Amino acid sequence: METQERNTGLDQVAHESLNFTEEILSARSFSRQLAEQMTLAKAYVIIAKEHNNLHLAWELSSKIRNCQLLLSKAAMRGEPVTLEEAEPIIKSLSYLIFRAEDAHYDIATTIMTMKSHIQALEERANAATVQSTVFGQLAAEALPKSLHCLNVKLTADWLRKPSLQELADEKRNSPKLMDNNLYHFCIFSDNALATSVVVNSTVSNADHPKQLVFHIVTNGINYGTMQAWFLNVEEFSWFNASYAPIVKQLLSADSQAYYIGGYQDNVAPKLRSPKYQSLLSHLRFYIPEIYPQLEKVVFLDDDVVVQKDLTPLFSLDLHGNVNGAVETCLEAFHRYYKYLNFSNTIISSKFDPQACGWAFANVTARYHYWQEQNADGTLWRVGTLPPGLLTFYGLTEPLDRRWHVLGLGYDLNIDNRLIESAAVVHFNGFMKPWLKLAIERYRPLWERYVNRSHPYLQDCVTS
Missing domain, CATH: 3.90.550.10 (Spore Coat Polysaccharide Biosynthesis Protein SpsA; Chain A)
Incomplete structure (x- = not known):
């Protein structure tokens, strides 16, 4: 009987977790709004740091952590994020994003910045690939100790x-x-x-x-x-x-x-x-x-x-x-x-x-x-x-x-x-x-x- 009750509990948690997944994908859910604001805020963190606005970057990072913590708790308990939980974070993130836009960190700037970051990452990846090839070649040319x-x-x-x-x-x-x-x-x-x-x-x-x-x-x-x-x-x-x-x-x-x-x-x-x-x-x-x-x-x-x-x-x-x-x-x-x-x-x-x-x-x-x-x-x-x-x-x-x-x-x-x-x-x-x-x-x-x-x-x- 005890085993049956445990299995029932596990099925319920799995069902609720599935509902939460559907909720975060829903256009009307608070979880979806938080996730979208968090993604935009992450981009502005990078731009703020590039403009040496470290205080704004710190504020954005702090709210992003709060947002991640709230979403994590909601996922663990298997219940949707409520208005009371989401509203303070959504308001504070909206205010910080407005400040970033007011500082001319607009979407066009964001896109250009992200493109430059992507290009830099591609160059680093290409350099790493070449380096990996060189290291692989050196390893292939070296005579192993056992063969020597x-x-x-x-x-x-x-x-x-x-x-x-x-x-x-x-x-x-x-x-x-x-x-x-x-x-x-x-x-x-x-x-x-x-x-x-x-x-x-x-x-x-x-x-x-x-x-x-x-x-x-x-x-x-x-x-x-x-x-x-x-x-x-x-x-x-x-x-x-x-x-x-x-x-x-x-x-x-x-x-x-x-x-x-x-x-x-x-x-x-x-x-x-x-x-x-x-x-x-x-x-x-x-x-x-x-x-x-x-x-x-x-x-x-x-x-x-x-x-x-x-x-x-x-x-x-x-x-x-x-x-x-x-x-x-x-x-x-x-x-x-x-x-x-x-x-x-x-x-x-x-x-x-x-x-x-x-x-x-x-x-x-x-x-x-x-x-x-x-x-x-x-x-x-x-x-x-x-x-x-x-x-x-x-x-x-x-x-x-x-x-x-x-x-x-x-x-x-x-x-x-x-x-x-x-x-x-x-x-x-x-x-x-x-x-x-x-x-x-x-x-x-x-x-x-x-x-x-x-x-x-x-x-x-x-x-």
């Missing part, structure tokens, strides 16, 4: 264990590296943990894992860390300034000033990343020179996770094209005109501005040509995608979208069905899965392929 720890331990192992070096030499001379009956994948990376996830996920989902061959290239700094798998990028003696225009550009004084000098202030934050200075980012255009004996190679970025068997890619008919990739034209910002300077006749005379961008025969010569044309940075600013779009223009076979789903490093709203159906999911963007700023919804897709049982990884994560 892992690199140090692996490098120490490499230096003190000659058996590892002997094993690496044996692998480098394996005939499998040039066997076109096997499935060849290449990864260019300086991140050992990320690359291990790419390899683990590819092998785990392959129908015939023993037929996979991974060609992994790193730089000199990480050579000792990942020597068991990797080739050293500095060992490509032909990859120098006289052969590759990008090497010449990156070594130039202007390029150094562009990336580390004051000119960066005029560059969009996402274009300032040091990754654009890394030769590893540009090696994908030299795959024919790096692996001349191989007929087909699948290139994998180090921020992808493979979810299905990729060997069917090797049997796809590219119809005479040298590249196969998924189109990214679902959004307008993936059109060519978003990446290239079409005001330059060199670009506008040869390319369609509405052509689709790509998520990435011998194309190296074409790549060299466009890098030379862009020596002064007038065709595009930085990055590997613009020259890649030019290099593979008209030479790329579009693949089914399910082969490659992008955006897991920046897009919070990718459809789960699209992710589940994807052969490869790509964490492109600043929110990499190995960073604390990763999107939590997608992180498990990557973490399931991290070898948590490795003692070094356990030590580095817990230390």
